[in-house]
Amino acid sequence: MKKRLLLHICCAPDATVAIEELADDYDTAGFFYNPNIYPGTEYDKRLDSAINLAAASDLVLKVGQYDAARWFEAVTGLEAEPEKGLRCDTCFRMRMEETARTAMGEGFEIIATVLTTSPHKNAEKINSIGQEIAYEHGLEYLSTDLKKKDGFPRSVQLSRELNLYRQNYCGCIFSKTRE
Ligand code: SF4
Numbered sequence: 001m002k003k004r005l006l007l008h009i010c011c012a013p014d015a016t017v018a019i020e021e022l023a024d025d026y027d028t029a030g031f032f033y034n035p036n037i038y039p040g041t042e043y044d045k046r047l048d049s050a051i052n053l054a055a056a057s058d059l060v061l062k063v064g065q066y067d068a069a070r071w072f073e074a075v076t077g078l079e080a081e082p083e084k085g086l087r088c089d090t091c092f093r094m095r096m097e098e099t100a101r102t103a104m105g106e107g108f109e110i111i112a113t114v115l116t117t118s119p120h121k122n123a124e125k126i127n128s129i130g131q132e133i134a135y136e137h138g139l140e141y142l143s144t145d146l147k148k149k150d151g152f153p154r155s156v157q158l159s160r161e162l163n164l165y166r167q168n169y170c171g172c173i174f175s176k177t178r179e
Contacts, residue, residue, distance in 0.1 A: 103137070
């Protein structure tokens with residue numbers, strides 16, 4: 001029997017390659033939990049796109065709460081941090097913690113994230129945070145570096161083919177104002 005994997009999805013384009021690579025090896029469900037996304041209209045666009053991808057891929061998609069106030073509270077004092085800095089670590093941690101809590105509550109054994117598709121993200125750092133959180137919750141963590149083996153251009157191609165919305169900033173208000 002395949003192990004149950006809860007795959008954190010930050011956006012549809014980044015999830016395309018992960019679904020292609022992992023969905024057959026595991027009993028996979030997606031988890032959209034991204035309270036970092038600003039503004040709410042952008043959140044809705046990314047969520048709609050993830051729902052469309054899940055439908056096209058026959059993937060169960062779970063949707064977490066859009067608790068933006070909690071996210072802002074978590075990154076208070078880190079507003080001026082550059083991308084890949086401490087604010088991003090906190091942001092990854094918050095999203096992976098919610099993924100782990102949901103996985104535990106719903107009987108998943110493994111967690112992973114599609115965040116490593118982006119060439120702008122440090123996969124080593126993301127995997128290290130993910131491993132730590134999975135360990136704390138008694139779960140397995142699946143390390144990935146989805147941008148490797150042309151994963152990123154493949155995600156661009158698949159997004160085009162599936163007509164998925166592609167954003168031009170990471171997600172939070174601080175990344176938007178530095179576009
Ligand atoms: S830049 Fe991206 S990863 Fe970093 S805090 Fe903002 S939304 Fe989160």
